[in-house]
Every structure is written in C-alpha cells, then in structure tokens.
Amino acid sequence: MTVEFGKERLEGGVRERLFTVGQVPGVLWTSADADGSRPLVLLGHGGGQHKKGPAVLARARAYVSSCGFAAAAIDAPGFGDRPRTERDQQFVTEVRARIAAGQPALEMIAGYNAEVAERAVPDWQATLTALQALPEIASGPAGYFGLSLGTGIGVPLVAAEPRISAAVLGLAGGGALAATAARISVPVEFLLQWDDELVPREAALSLFDAFGSAEKSMHANPGRHAAVPGYELDSSVRFFARHLG
Amino acid sequence: MTVEFGKERLEGGVRERLFTVGQVPGVLWTSADADGSRPLVLLGHGGGQHKKGPAVLARARAYVSSCGFAAAAIDAPGFGDRPRTERDQQFVTEVRARIAAGQPALEMIAGYNAEVAERAVPDWQATLTALQALPEIASGPAGYFGLSLGTGIGVPLVAAEPRISAAVLGLAGGGALAATAARISVPVEFLLQWDDELVPREAALSLFDAFGSAEKSMHANPGRHAAVPGYELDSSVRFFARHLG
Numbered sequence: 001m002t003v004e005f006g007k008e009r010l011e012g013g014v015r016e017r018l019f020t021v022g023q024v025p026g027v028l029w030t031s032a033d034a035d036g037s038r039p040l041v042l043l044g045h046g047g048g049q050h051k052k053g054p055a056v057l058a059r060a061r062a063y064v065s066s067c068g069f070a071a072a073a074i075d076a077p078g079f080g081d082r083p084r085t086e087r088d089q090q091f092v093t094e095v096r097a098r099i100a101a102g103q104p105a106l107e108m109i110a111g112y113n114a115e116v117a118e119r120a121v122p123d124w125q126a127t128l129t130a131l132q133a134l135p136e137i138a139s140g141p142a143g144y145f146g147l148s149l150g151t152g153i154g155v156p157l158v159a160a161e162p163r164i165s166a167a168v169l170g171l172a173g174g175g176a177l178a179a180t181a182a183r184i185s186v187p188v189e190f191l192l193q194w195d196d197e198l199v200p201r202e203a204a205l206s207l208f209d210a211f212g213s214a215e216k217s218m219h220a221n222p223g224r225h226a227a228v229p230g231y232e233l234d235s236s237v238r239f240f241a242r243h244l245g
Numbered sequence: 246m247t248v249e250f251g252k253e254r255l256e257g258g259v260r261e262r263l264f265t266v267g268q269v270p271g272v273l274w275t276s277a278d279a280d281g282s283r284p285l286v287l288l289g290h291g292g293g294q295h296k297k298g299p300a301v302l303a304r305a306r307a308y309v310s311s312c313g314f315a316a317a318a319i320d321a322p323g324f325g326d327r328p329r330t331e332r333d334q335q336f337v338t339e340v341r342a343r344i345a346a347g348q349p350a351l352e353m354i355a356g357y358n359a360e361v362a363e364r365a366v367p368d369w370q371a372t373l374t375a376l377q378a379l380p381e382i383a384s385g386p387a388g389y390f391g392l393s394l395g396t397g398i399g400v401p402l403v404a405a406e407p408r409i410s411a412a413v414l415g416l417a418g419g420g421a422l423a424a425t426a427a428r429i430s431v432p433v434e435f436l437l438q439w440d441d442e443l444v445p446r447e448a449a450l451s452l453f454d455a456f457g458s459a460e461k462s463m464h465a466n467p468g469r470h471a472a473v474p475g476y477e478l479d480s481s482v483r484f485f486a487r488h489l490g
Binding site: 194205208209214215216217218219220221222229231234235238242 | 439450453454459460461462463464465466467474476479480483487
C-alpha cells in the first residue's frame with residue numbers, strides 16, 4: 001500500500017500532511033524543507049484521543065523542530081476518524097462505570113487495549129512501510145512514542161517490528177504486556193505516574209521490570225494518569241536524538 | 246569563617262581552586278572569567294570517594310561548562326584529606342565483611358552515614374556561607390548533588406538549609422532518611438539503580454515516596470549501585486539549569 005496525501009498546511013516551519021494508507025487515516029509532520037533520508041518517530045495516541053490530539057501535536061512539533069526528524073500519527077481502530085464498533089461503545093460504558101464506582105479498571109483496560117492492538121499493529125507496520133517509501137524519510141531509523149493505549153499498542157508493535165530501534169512508553173501495565181515486553185531489546189524510556197488512578201504502581205513497576213532491554217530508564221513523577229510533566233517531552237527529545245540521531 | 250584559597254589550576258576554560266573553610270578542605274570550580282553573581286552547585290561525594298573523585302570532577306566540569314554555574318566539593322568527615330577515626334575504620338571493616346558474606350548492609354550503611362551527616366551538615370553550611378561571600382558567587386541560588394553517602398548527607402542538609410533550592414539525590418534508603426525527606430519541599434531528581442546490591446529496591450522506592458516536594462522525578466536504570474548511566478549527568482545539567490538558571 002502507498003501513502004495517499006490529502007490536505008496540507010504549514011505552520012512555524014512544520015509541514016503537516018493528512019494521509020491515508022489503505023483504510024488508515026494519518027498525519028505526517030516534517031520540516032518545510034525536508035529532503036533526503038531522516039529518522040521517523042511514530043506517535044501513538046492515548047485512549048479517548050486521536051491522531052491530532054493536543055499531546056500528539058506538541059510532540060510532533062518538538063521532534064520536527066528540535067531534532068529535524070519526521071513524525072507520524074494514525075488513528076487507532078475505533079478512535080478519531082475511524083468507525084466505532086458496538087464493542088468499542090460497550091467498553092467505554094463499562095470502564096466509565098467501573099471508574100465511577102471506584103473499582104479496579106486496569107485489567108478491563110488492558111484487555112480492550114490488547115484487542116485494539118491486534119488490529120493496530122498491522123496498521124502501523126503498513127504505515128511504516130508506506131512512509132519509508134517517501135524520499136524525505138527513506139531508510140532513516142524509526143522510533144515509537146505512545147503512553148497508556150499508546151503503550152498497549154506500542155509494546156506488541158515494538159516487540160514485532162525490527163525497524164523500530166527506540167521507544168518511549170508508559171502509563172500502562174496488566175494483561176499480557178509484561179510477557180510481550182520481555183521480547184523487547186531496544187532502548188526504552190518508560191513513564192510512570194506515581195499517583196496513577198488507573199494503573200496501580202505495582203503493575204507499572206512490573207512492566208518496567210519486564211522489558212528485556214539493556215538500556216531502559218523509568219521516569220516516575222507525582223500526579224495522576226494524565227498529569228505527565230512537560231519536562232518529560234524535553235527528555236524524550238534527547239532520548240530520540242541519542243538513539244535515532 | 247572565610248575561604249582560604251590554596252593551589253589553583255586552569256584546564257579547558259575551568260578554573261579549579263583548592264580551599265579550606267576552617268578545618269574543611271574543598272575545591273571550587275568556576276569558569277575562567279567568572280565575574281558577578283552565579284548559581285552554585287554543591288557536590289557531595291559517595292562513600293570511599295573524596296572531593297576530587299572522578300565522578301565529582303566530571304559533574305563539576307559539566308555544571309561549569311554547560312551552565313556557567315560554579316561548583317564546589319568538600320571532603321566529608323573521615324574521607325579524602327580529613328582524618329579517619331577508629332570508628333571510621335571499624336565501619337569499613339564491618340560493612341565489607343557483611344557485603345562479602347552476602348548479608349544485608351543497608352541499615353549499617355544508613356546508620357554510619359547518619360553519623361557522618363551530623364558533622365557534614367554544619368561543614369556544608371559554613372562552606373556555603375563562605376563561598377557566597379565571594380563576589381563571583383554572591384547571592385546566586387544554590388543546588389546540591391550527592392548520591393549514596395552524598396544523599397545520606399544531602400537529605401538532612403537540604404531539609405535544614407533554606408538556601409538550597411533544588412537537589413539531585415539517590416542510591417540510598419533506610420535509617421531515618423525517609424522521615425527527614427518528608428520535610429524537603431524543593432524540586433528533587435532522584436536516581437535509583439534497579440539492581441542495586443547495597444540498597445534494596447523497596448527501600449529506595451520508599452525514600453522517593455517520602456519526599457515532600459511537589460516536583461520530584463525518579464530516574465530508575467538497570468545495573469548495580471555504581472553503574473549510573475552517563476546520560477543521567479546530562480539530565481542533571483538540565484534539571485539544575487531549569488531550577489537555578
């Protein structure tokens with residue numbers, strides 16, 4: 001499959017192009033004058049988010065502006081511009097009820113994320129192949145960033161995909177993630193929120209422990225699930241620059 | 246007490262001056278052309294080390310060269326150029342025997358470090374007063390870096406000393422450290438070695454948990470006690486630049 005480009009805009013020296021690869025809608029960010037092979041960071045969004053959510057946009061701009069990399073995001077199945085199934089709606093209703101009732105939600109979330117990942121991993125692999133066929137990306141190295149749902153997809157993706165050579169992951173645990181993480185050997189920066197209301201501390205620590213990577217660095221910060229501090233974006237810029245640059 | 250300067254040398258644009266404040270021997274690093282108020286990072290060495298150990302030197306040069314800060318180290322009581330007591334010798338013999346026998350050593354280390362800290366905290370406070378009387382440091386903000394023994398001293402120092410406004414600590418736990426850490430409210434970057442043979446993981450996690458700081462960030466990396474990766478020096482440069490710069 002090849003990339004079909006749609007609407008395009010330019011802002012602050014960053015070129016943003018909507019695209020599709022087969023049925024999968026995505027966005028590609030490059031510097032306005034990108035020309036020749038460069039590293040590509042794949043950006044997985046979190047649950048309830050999409051390919052142009054504010055956290056994804058901020059990262060895309062940082063990786064393009066600070067590192068001269070390309071960045072790309074796609075909508076996960078059931079999110080953004082992709083159709084929601086009855087199962088997707090049912091999950092949202094059930095997980096909200098559990099959270100509202102103060103019941104543990106991690107295993108329900110991990111189970112649903114694993115279902116999404118089964119479809120999202122081949123989507124990412126086709127997208128990576130199609131993007132690396134573009135002259136402005138070509139044979140450059142690839143990294144992956146994704147937290148929460150983005151890690152539920154990212155762990156099986158990075159385990160399966162030898163073209164991805166560094167990953168920033170976190171805010172996840174439970175299910176079969178640890179077993180899959182053990183098969184990952186590339187450098188990982190792992191984010192943990194110390195007061196995460198969705199992911200119990202022990203589950204996140206166990207997932208970090210499980211990565212097979214010789215270089216893995218866990219950054220734990222106070223606050224709830226969505227309160228990752230801004231300086232972690234800056235840290236990930238240096239992590240990717242070190243491993244992809 | 247005032248600073249009495251001794252031997253001086255210049256290397257790669259960094260001016261290094263030996264000094265004493267009362268009975269306490271130290272080293273001050275500044276840029277060759279330092280002039281006017283600037284931030285000062287106090288560098289506490291680890292156990293078995295001293296004010297000019299390789300880890301201290303590398304940090305001093307980085308903080309001076311990358312940030313334009315001043316950096317200073319002193320020998321802790323019983324280390325470097327300071328006299329060893331019978332108690333110091335006894336501790337070294339006993340802790341080596343425990344480690345060799347594969348017995349837990351943390352509480353013995355934490356107890357000894359607390360004794361050293363009782364003398365080292367006033368040493369640091371007098372040193373800070375004397376260094377801030379120099380025109381090339383003056384009223385600039387102060388930070389503290391120290392791991393292991395440097396944290397055994399640093400936790401009570403930072404808790405007691407309102408002039409210190411950011412600290413990099415870690416590789417420690419046990420004893421009364423957590424109770425003292427709860428009184429610290431300045432930003433802390435905390436290093437944990439995931440396979441630390443001297444500090445059990447749970448003891449280090451408990452110490453991180455105890456800090457009263459609204460901004461605290463734990464960086465956990467694989468490897469044993471002394472194997473902190475080089476990129477953590479780079480991370481501490483940015484931490485101090487953010488809080489003292």
